[in-house]
Each structure stands twice: as structure tokens, then as C-alpha cells.
Amino acid sequence: MAELIIDTKKCIGCGLCIKSCAYNALSLANKKAVVDDDCVFCGSCIKSCPVEAIWIEREIVEIKDLTNYKDIWVLIEEDRDEILPVSYELLTKGRELAAEKKCDVNALILGNNIQKKFENIFEFGANKIYYFEGSEFNEKLDEVFIEYLDYVCKVYNPEIFLFGATGFGRSIAPKLAARLNTGLTADCTILSIDDNGLLKQTRPAFGGNLMATIICPNHRPQMATVRSGVMKAYKVIDKNRRKELINIEAIKLQNKKTELIERIIEEKTKSISDAEIIVSVGKGIGSQKNIEIVQKFADLLGAEIGVSRPLVDIGWAGYEKQIGQTGSVIAPKLLIALGISGAIQHLAGISGAQTIIAINTDPEASIFSVADYKVVGDCIEILKGVINKLTV
Amino acid sequence: MKIVVCVKQVPSSNEVKLDPKTNTIIREADKSVINPYDKFAIEEALKIKDNLKGEVIALSMGIPATEKILRDAMSRGCDRSVLLSDKKFAGADTLATAYTLSLGIKKIKNVSLIICGKMAIDGDTAQIGPELAETLKIPHITDVSEIIKISENEITCRKINDNGYSIIKMVLPAVITVVKDINLPRLPTIPGVLKSIHASFEIINAHNATANINRIGSTGSPTQVIDTFIPERKNVAIEIEGDIDKKIDFIGDIIKEIMYNGRIDN
Ligand SMILES: Cc1cc2nc3c(=O)[nH]c(=O)nc-3n(C[C@H](O)[C@H](O)[C@H](O)COP(=O)(O)OP(=O)(O)OC[C@H]3O[C@@H](n4cnc5c(N)ncnc54)[C@H](O)[C@@H]3O)c2cc1C
Ligand SMILES: Nc1ncnc2c1ncn2[C@@H]1O[C@H](COP(=O)(O)O)[C@@H](O)[C@H]1O
Secondary structure, eight states: OOEEEEOTTTOOOOOHHHHHOTTOOEEEETTEEEEOTTOOOOOHHHHHOTTOOEEEEOOOOOOOOOTTOEEEEEEEOEETTEEOHHHHHHHHHHHHHHHHHTOOEEEEEEESSOGGGHHHHHHTTOSEEEEEEOGGGTTOOHHHHHHHHHHHHHHHOEEEEEEEOSTTHHHHHHHHHHHHTOOEEOSOSEEEEOTTSOEEEEEEETTTTEEEEEEOOSSSSEEEEEOTTSSOOOOOOOTTOOOEEEEOOOOOOOSOSEEEEEEEEOOOOSOGGGOSEEEEEOGGGOSTTHHHHHHHHHHHHTOEEEEOHHHHHTTSSOGGGBBSTTSBOOOOSEEEEESOOOOHHHHTTTTTOSEEEEEESOTTOGGGGTOSEEEESOHHHHHHHHHHHHHO | OEEEEEOOEEESOOOEEEETTTTEEEEOOOOEEEOHHHHHHHHHHHHHHHHHOOEEEEEEESOGGGHHHHHHHHHTTOSEEEEEOOGGGTTOOHHHHHHHHHHHHHHHOSOOEEEEESOOTTTOOOOHHHHHHHHTTOOEEEEEEEEEEEETTEEEEEEEETTEEEEEEEESSEEEEEOGGGOOOOOOOHHHHHHHHHSOEEEEOTTTTTOOGGGSTTTTOSOEEEEEEOOOOOOOOEEOOSSHHHHHHHHHHHHHHHHHHTTOOO
16 A cells, blocks of 8 residues: 655644645645545655655555556447548557557557558558458447457557547546556647656646646556547558558357447538637627627627536536536637636647637736637627627 | 445645646645535436435545545435545545545445446546445446436446447446536535534445455555656747737737648538
């Protein structure tokens, strides 16, 4: 077990560590800092302590020989016979990480009718494609994929395995992690390699303005999911790169416990992920009827409307309009953000926007820290004026 | 039918604000509540019990103060609750949490269905459901928006996908995680609240749960948080100043310019 040690002789009871702790695990007792069970040993308090009275003692774990584990693997996910963009984004990221680790990037694709997709997978950077072709994957049932993934992990020993944080990925990745008794970090926004060759997985934490960096030192594979649009995909032109195709063995699936009865595809109405201009609104618009004004403005620009999560929560807009970490990631040419404070989860969805104009009554709002144009003022009043100006 | 609902205690305000001057964290009054998604899980379990009879048990891993939210769960209609609480469980990541919860479920015995929330709002990992299922070697379905049919040994669910939905049949025992469209949770009743105050309440520590010490708490957690930090912001915004008419003019001009130069057709 790890233990957070506070040296009561050194502690001066200044309370800076308490303020630095995002997990609310520290408090003062008899003018000395004390720690409780909520501590996750992130080490923020250590950095905050002016007198070096805090440190972490980690149990010396028996160092496992992990040298058998190698390469970075990406699960390629398909939807209606098309590879999802997030898979290409992961291959591109994987290539970057592999360059640092001096290892290969391997793609795993399980599906029907996959041969014609190999070229693309190589183009985005895979060195090897492991594949199995069969109709058993058509139903996209977790338990079928799990058996193959489990097999692949046990036979080929991946060091790192990346999954898209799609509905499907978020269901199979944790199941696989538990099967392999390893760690998984959901919704990473930054992936990098540390000095020891470990995968540093950074994700937003705490509803607020914090990021947490997580490692998985003693278990393999190191697993992470990444949302669509968070990383960028591009092709590599590298004629000399070694490219290999490996057909993996068929696996006998024993009595299945789930059965797909029906799968209904609902054509997405115009999605905000693809919109070129977006007018986004948050709680600062005040009342539901102001949405009409926003709609009028959006129509004028040919824009789509996006919203922050509270508007979905109170039912003023559908979930498909939500921007952010738990909504859609957008990448418009122009984003006009009205009455949005700019919480980290919201910002996670808008980093791809080219130009951001933000209107907010609070000059300190975080949204301004990512905006190109800062307008302090009442968004509805200003909007009405802009509508007038644009219609004359 | 025995149904376990996994409920997690989360801070009522998940806003962690930073004091820009000192770079320290300002917490708003920190009340603990049931993870909002878990209320839908409780309601779904109660609905099944209304039809099929049986028992609904609220299960949580957490500090002793978690008792409060478990009593809240009982006031809504859960028959009893079990709290896994021990200093040795502290610092658990999702894998160690799933293992610990699985011990609670094994203690409860003969559980047919386990219902989790889609995710916990303080961590937002949505991993516990599938990890718990695997630890128990049973199947799972995530993002369930409707239970279409359920019997003693089978459940048929509607599962939300990224582009529509699926209807999936699954053998019980199993785990499902529920989204918030699934129901409208009932409120605690006065008799329920009164009953919950005195309801029996089971606390299980690591020893009683026969936990493998290497699989719980920080020791049993493959992942380690090594750093928390404040993300960098670009902070280059050009402030548009002046009275409101100036602002309106300016915004109108920028919009026209971007739309023209960017050749975005109206
Ligand atoms: C795990 C997790 C995931 C989350 N995922 C998302 C997500 O995907 N997307 C998301 O958006 N949020 C998400 N959130 C919620 C997020 O933390 C914030 O609570 C939310 O983004 C705040 O929305 P808001 O800016 O509309 O509201 P507020 O934070 O209440 O901000 C309202 C803003 O409007 C301004 N304002 C008030 N009146 C006016 C006026 N008349 N004119 C102009 N401005 C005005 C105020 O100054 C304020 O800045 C998530 C939270 C958690 C914990
Ligand atoms: N400590 C816990 N005790 C009980 N249930 C939990 C706990 N942590 C997570 N859960 C359950 O798992 C769901 C998903 O949580 P998470 O994977 O943390 O996002 C929650 O909605 C709860 O139903």
C-alpha cells in the first residue's frame, strides 16, 4: 500500500497542502496536516509544501519482468463498413508514440469485408495489421470481440493498447482490462511517453479546471481510450516502412450469453461535429425563450446551435447539441460562444475551433482564455444588435 | 429476484475552481450526494421489483459517511444496504473498486441482476460496470435506456449506440449500466424515510469480505495518479472594448470577414 507521510515535526500547519488537494483528503488537526482515505497519492500536496514535510512511501512492489511486452496496438473500429475516424486518429498518435519508443504500431481489425481497408490502415501508419475476417463480428457484440482481444493480448503481448472512446470502445475496453487484470484510463486528451518508456495518460478530472496524469507501471498492456476528434489524423508517406499482414487464428466461441435481436441505425440529423459555424449557448442566456433569438441568429449565419451541458440537463436542448468532453467535439471555422463559462469539460470539446468569439458578462470567465475575441457584456442584448446589423 | 444497485457517493458540486492568484483550489461547500445516474439505477431496480417481487439491495464502497446516501437509497425503496468500508480499500482505481464491489455481491449471494449508473460524475470513467461484470465472469450491457423484458433468467434491453440503438437479449445473472432516459426516479416517501432511519445496515471490512489484499486499495490498483495540474490556456483574446454599439459593430464586422474570407456560403 502507498502511504502519504506527513512529518509532524516539520509541518508548520500553514494549510497550503489542504488548498492544493483536489481530492479533499487533507485537513488540519492540532495545527498539523492530516490525511484521510480519500487520498489517491497524486502528489499535489508535496509540490505545495514549503517545508518538505510531505512525501509518499510506496510499497516496493516486486518488479515484474515486462520486457516481453512490446509495440503499440490500436483497435480499428468500423461502422457500417467504414473505419471510424477515431481509429485513424489513434494510429497517427500511436505512430508518434512509437517513434519515441522505437517500436511498431500494430492495428487489429476484426470484421467482414476488411481486405480493401488494409491500404488505408497502412497509410495512417500501421506497421503490421493483425486481422481476422468473419461474419461473427457483424453484430458488434462485446463478448465476441473480447474473446479475440483476450487471445491477441495473451499471444502477442502488446505493451500499449489504444481504443476509441466510442460507445463500443467504452464497453469492451474496461471488460478487457478486467480480464487481463490491468489498468485503463478513459477519455485521455494527452498521451505521451515518459523517461521510463511508460505511457503517460492525461485526462480532465474534477468537473473543474484540473488535469490528472496517470500511469500504469506494473501491468500490461497499458490501456487508454480517446474520444473522437481529440487527436488529429494524418497519413504518412514512407515507402520504406515495413508492412506486414498477419491473419490471426479463429477462436471457438462457447455458448454465448448475449444475442442481438435488432440493431437500428438512426440517421443523424445534421451533426454539430461537422458544422462550419456554430453558435454555442450556455446558462448565461438566462431563459429558454432566448433560444429563439439565438436560433434566428444561427439561421442568419447558416450556423448550427451547440450548447453546454446544463442546457441539456434542464431540457432546453437535446443531447446531440451538447459540446464538450461528454458531448460532441467540434471543429468549426467560427464559434460564437454566448454565456458559457468555459469549464474544462466544455473546453475539451472546442479546442479544434479556428476562431472563437466569446460573449460573457464576467470578464474573468475561463472561456476568454481560449477565445480569439473577448466581448464583455450581456449576450442577448449584443446578439439582438448584431442581428439588426447583419439584416440591414 | 435479487437485484443489487451500485451507488456511489459523489460531491454535490463537482466544480473545483482555482484561485488564479494563488493557484490553489477553492471548493464550494462540499455536500455528498448519490451519484445522479445511480438514482436511475435504483428506480429501475424498484420497477422490476414492483413487477417480479424480490429484493433490492444498495451496495457501495466508500468511507463510513457513505451511510447517509445508502439510507437515502433505502428511503426511496431499497430493502437494505451493504457498505464496503475499510482503510485498506482507500486509493482504489476502477479495477480495485470493481473487485471490491464483486466481493460485496458474492457476500449478498444469488444476485440475478446488478444495475450501475452509466458513470460517476466525479470521475466520469464509466468503467465500473463492465469491469465488475468481468470480475464476476458474467455478461453486461452498457447504456441501457429501456428494459423491454425480464424474467428470472433472461433480460432484453434497449441499448443506446452512437448512431441509434440495439435490442439485446442476455442471460442472467448480468450487469447493466443505465442512462438517464430510462425512467423518472420516484422521490423518497415519508414512511420510507422513517423506515430508513432504523433499517439494518451492514458494513463489511476487507477481512469480512475475504479480500485478497493484493487486489484492493492502492495496492490492487494498476493505475497511479502521478500528477494533477492546471491546464495551460492560450490567453491571447483581443478584447473588444467600447460601448455596446461599438461591440455590436465590431462583432458584425468580424463575422462578415470570416464568412467572406473563409468562403463559407450562407
Ligand atoms: C464529468 C463531467 C463531464 C462534463 N461534461 C461536460 C460537457 O461535455 N460539456 C459541457 O458543456 N459541460 C460539461 N460538464 C459541466 C461543466 O463542468 C460545467 O458545469 C458547464 O460546462 C457549465 O455550463 P455553462 O457555462 O453553460 O454554465 P455556467 O458555468 O453557469 O456559466 C454561465 C456563464 O454565463 C455568464 N453569463 C451570465 N449571464 C450572462 C449574460 N446575460 N450574458 C452573457 N453571459 C452571461 C456567466 O458569467 C457564466 O460565465 C461536465 C461536468 C462533469 C463533472
Ligand atoms: N465506490 C463505488 N461504490 C458503488 N458503486 C460504484 C462505485 N464506483 C462506481 N460505482 C458504480 O459504477 C457506476 C459507474 O462509475 P464509474 O465507472 O466510476 O464512472 C456508478 O454509476 C455506480 O453505479
